[in-house]
Amino acid sequence: MSKQVGKHLVRLISGLKKPLSQGKRELITAFSVAVCILLIRSLGLLQSLELGALDQLFYLRPHDPPEERITIVAIDEASLRQVGSWPMPDEVIADLLQKLKASNPRAIGLDIYRDLPVEPGYRNLVETYKSMPNLIGIEQLANNKNASVLPSPVLNQLDQVGFNNVLYDPDGKIRRSLLYWHIDNQAHESFALKLALLYLKSEGITPKTAASNSEYLQLGKAVFTRFQANDGAYVRADAKGYQILSNFPKPLCADASKSSCSYRQVSMRDVIAGRVDKSWIRDRIVLIGSNAPSLQDFVFVPHSRKPIAGIELQAYFIHELIATALQERPLLQVWSNLWEYLWIFAWSYLGAVTAWRIRHPIKISISILLFCLLLALYAYFAFLYGWWVPFIPSLLTFTSAAIGITCYFAYMQEELKRSKEFLYQVINTIPDPIFVKNEQHQWIVLNEAYCELIGYPNHLLIEKSDYDFFPKHEADVFRRRDEMVFQTKQPQESEEQFTDAYGSTHLIATKRSLHKDAAGNFFLVGVIRDITERKLMEEKLKRKAAQLYRSNNELKRKEDHLRYLAYHDPLTGLSNRKFFNEKLHESLAWAQSNNLLLGLLFIDLDGFKKVNDTLGHEIGDRLLVTVSQRLSNCLRGSDTVSRLGGDEFTVILRAIPQVQVASKVAEKILSTIKEPIVLDGYTTNVSASIGISIYPINSYDSETLIKQADNAMYRAKHLGKNRYEFA
Numbered sequence: 001m002s003k004q005v006g007k008h009l010v011r012l013i014s015g016l017k018k019p020l021s022q023g024k025r026e027l028i029t030a031f032s033v034a035v036c037i038l039l040i041r042s043l044g045l046l047q048s049l050e051l052g053a054l055d056q057l058f059y060l061r062p063h064d065p066p067e068e069r070i071t072i073v074a075i076d077e078a079s080l081r082q083v084g085s086w087p088m089p090d091e092v093i094a095d096l097l098q099k100l101k102a103s104n105p106r107a108i109g110l111d112i113y114r115d116l117p118v119e120p121g122y123r124n125l126v127e128t129y130k131s132m133p134n135l136i137g138i139e140q141l142a143n144n145k146n147a148s149v150l151p152s153p154v155l156n157q158l159d160q161v162g163f164n165n166v167l168y169d170p171d172g173k174i175r176r177s178l179l180y181w182h183i184d185n186q187a188h189e190s191f192a193l194k195l196a197l198l199y200l201k202s203e204g205i206t207p208k209t210a211a212s213n214s215e216y217l218q219l220g221k222a223v224f225t226r227f228q229a230n231d232g233a234y235v236r237a238d239a240k241g242y243q244i245l246s247n248f249p250k251p252l253c254a255d256a257s258k259s260s261c262s263y264r265q266v267s268m269r270d271v272i273a274g275r276v277d278k279s280w281i282r283d284r285i286v287l288i289g290s291n292a293p294s295l296q297d298f299v300f301v302p303h304s305r306k307p308i309a310g311i312e313l314q315a316y317f318i319h320e321l322i323a324t325a326l327q328e329r330p331l332l333q334v335w336s337n338l339w340e341y342l343w344i345f346a347w348s349y350l351g352a353v354t355a356w357r358i359r360h361p362i363k364i365s366i367s368i369l370l371f372c373l374l375l376a377l378y379a380y381f382a383f384l385y386g387w388w389v390p391f392i393p394s395l396l397t398f399t400s401a402a403i404g405i406t407c408y409f410a411y412m413q414e415e416l417k418r419s420k421e422f423l424y425q426v427i428n429t430i431p432d433p434i435f436v437k438n439e440q441h442q443w444i445v446l447n448e449a450y451c452e453l454i455g456y457p458n459h460l461l462i463e464k465s466d467y468d469f470f471p472k473h474e475a476d477v478f479r480r481r482d483e484m485v486f487q488t489k490q491p492q493e494s495e496e497q498f499t500d501a502y503g504s505t506h507l508i509a510t511k512r513s514l515h516k517d518a519a520g521n522f523f524l525v526g527v528i529r530d531i532t533e534r535k536l537m538e539e540k541l542k543r544k545a546a547q548l549y550r551s552n553n554e555l556k557r558k559e560d561h562l563r564y565l566a567y568h569d570p571l572t573g574l575s576n577r578k579f580f581n582e583k584l585h586e587s588l589a590w591a592q593s594n595n596l597l598l599g600l601l602f603i604d605l606d607g608f609k610k611v612n613d614t615l616g617h618e619i620g621d622r623l624l625v626t627v628s629q630r631l632s633n634c635l636r637g638s639d640t641v642s643r644l645g646g647d648e649f650t651v652i653l654r655a656i657p658q659v660q661v662a663s664k665v666a667e668k669i670l671s672t673i674k675e676p677i678v679l680d681g682y683t684t685n686v687s688a689s690i691g692i693s694i695y696p697i698n699s700y701d702s703e704t705l706i707k708q709a710d711n712a713m714y715r716a717k718h719l720g721k722n723r724y725e726f727a
Helices: 002-013 022-042 047-060 077-083 090-101 122-130 153-157 191-201 268-272 310-327 337-358 361-384 391-405 409-429 448-454 472-488 532-567 577-594 608-615 617-633 659-674 702-718
Strands: 067-075 107-110 135-139 161-163 176-183 186-189 217-219 222-224 242-245 263-267 285-290 434-437 443-446 492-499 505-516 522-530 597-606 640-645 648-656 677-679 682-684 687-695 723-726
Touching: 022 337, 022 391, 047 361, 047 391, 067 077, 067 268, 067 310, 077 268, 090 107, 090 122, 090 268, 090 285, 107 191, 122 153, 135 153, 135 191, 161 186, 161 191, 176 191, 186 191, 191 217, 191 285, 191 310, 217 310, 222 310, 263 268, 263 310, 285 310, 337 361, 337 391, 361 391, 434 448, 443 448, 448 522, 472 492, 472 505, 472 522, 505 532, 532 577, 577 597, 577 640, 577 648, 577 702, 597 659, 597 702, 608 617, 608 682, 617 640, 617 648, 617 659, 617 677, 617 682, 648 659, 659 687, 659 723, 687 702, 702 723
Parallel strands: 067 263, 067 285, 107 135, 107 285, 135 161, 687 723
Antiparallel strands: 176 186, 176 242, 217 222, 434 443, 434 522, 492 505, 505 522, 597 648, 597 687, 640 648, 677 682
C-alpha cells in the first residue's frame, strides 16, 4: 500500500494542475478491469465457460492418425449373450487370456473387477495369472475402504494391479488423468500408467524423476507436470495424488455412429473363437473391457459428443503417455499464475488503448471483433502446441476495458482533486517511514513515521539533505544508494544503518524506486522498515541452527551405526539372518522379473565343534572370521554371503545363467575352506558340507528354497562331508 501511495504522491508534487497523462488513464482502467475479472475468476464463476472453451478447442483440433500400438478386446452385447452371465465365469477369462498370450502381446490390461472367485475355473485363472507377468488388473481406490473395490489377490501379490479411478469435473466430463495416488502412505500406480510403463520398458524407457523438478515424472524426454488445484481455469479443484491435464487425442472416425475409431477393436467372442488376426495382438497393448450398453460403463471426454466406453478412456490415457514418451507429443500445459495475470492484463490494456485511440463507436466495435478473432486464433494455435491459455478472461477484460475507457475521461479532473486530498490525508496513516527526494537529494515529502524514526520535526527536514543530520559515513552510504537508483532507474532494496537524534543506532531496510511525473521530473521514493529487532533475532536463530545441525549430524552417525549392527554379524562382519532374508526376497523378485536363475547355498562347517572344544572359543571365533573372509573372496560382487549363526553360512548366487555355475562356486568354496588355517601356532583343518537349491527349478518360494538347501546340506554330511548336494 505504501508503495502505491508513494507513486501517486510524487506524480502529484510537480503536476497537481496538469491533467493526468493518457498512459495513466489507460493503465488504471486496464488494471481495474483485470483485477475485477481475476477476482470473478478466482471465485470459480468463469470455470464452466473456460472448460467449455477448452472443449471447443479439442473439438476443432485436427484428427490424430490411428493408434497402432493399442488393441481393445471389447466385451460387447454379443459376447455377453454367448457367455450367458455377468460377471463372467473365471474359466472364460482364463481361456481369453490364454488365447491372447499365444499371440505374444507386449502388455495386457484386464479392466474387469475380479476380487472374488466366479466358479467354475478359478484355479485355472489363478495359474493363468501366474504365467503372465505382462498382465495388469484393476482395483478401485478410496480413502474409505468400504467404498473401494479390492484387486485380484493373486495379481495384487504379484504387484500387477493398477487403479482405474477417474476424475470428473463439475460438468461430468473427464479432462484429467490420475497417475499416482498415496493412501495410508502406500503409493499406487494407475492402470494406464502400469501398462504404458510395461510397453515403454521394451523401448528402453523407464520412469525417473525430472531434472527440472524432482517431484515430476519423466518418461524419455517428456516431463509430466503435476496438476495443481488452481491450474488453468480450475478453482480449488481436487488435486489429490499425481494428476496431469490430459491432452486427449482426437479420434479419426469415418463412421459418425461410432464414438471412437482410433483404436482397433475386436470382439471377445472372436478372440476366443480364434477369428482374430494375430498381428493385431502381437507386440501391442491389449485392453480387455466392456463396451456393452447394458453394463453402463461410459464417460464423456472433451471432444466427445457421445459418451465413450470406460475401456476406451483407458486407451486414451495410455496413448497419451506412450506418444508423449516416444514421439514427444505435446502435453497440455498451463502458464504460471504470474504469466496468466500478465496476459490478462495485457489484453485489458490493449482494449483500453484501442478505445482511447479510436473513440469512434462503429470503428471501436469493428476493432473489438477483429481483436477477439485474433485472440481466438492465438488460443487455438497455442493449444495445438500443448498450451492452454486463458481465453475467456482475456476476452472479457479486453471488451470490458474498451467499454470502460469511454466513461473514464470525464471524471479525470475531479479524480485528480480527490486523489490530492486523499493522499495528503492517508500518507500519515501509513506505519512505514516514507521519504521523497528530488534530483538534488533534498527531502520534499516526509510522513510522520519518518520524522519520528530519525527524531527531528518535519519543518526542519524539508528541503534539507542527509549530510545535514547524519554522520558523514552514514550520509555517504545514503548518497551512493540514491545515485545508483537515479542512474539505473531501477528499484533497489538495501540494508543500512543510521544514528537518530538521540544517538541510538538503527538497522533499516530501504526500498528505493524512481518515478517521473507528467512534466518529466524524476523523484526518488524510499520506504523504510526498522529491522533492528529482526537482525538480532536472525543472529540468534543462526546460532540455534548451527547447534541443530551439529546435533542432527551426530544423530545420523548413530543411526547409521545402529543400522549396520541390525544387518551385520558382529563377529565376522558378514550380513546376518535378517539381511539374508530381505536380500533373498529381493533377489527372487529380480530374478523373476528378468527371467534368470538364482542359486542358494547352505553351508555348514565340518569339524568346527572339535576345534571349539579343544582349542577354545576364542580360536573358534577367529576360525569363523577366517572362513568368512575366504567365503567372501570366492564370490562375485553381486553375490551375498551371510552368517546365520554358529558355523552356518548361506550364499545367494544372483543371476546365474545355468545350474553348473552353482556347482563351480560350491567346488571353489570347498577347496578354499579345506586349506589349513594356522591360529596362534595351531594348524586347524575344517571342511564344509553344502546344500544347493535353485530358483525356479526347486521352488518359487524363499522359505521352501531355504528348507530344500538345508536338507541338501544334511544329505551332504551323511554322505561323507566335504561335498555338496543339490536339492
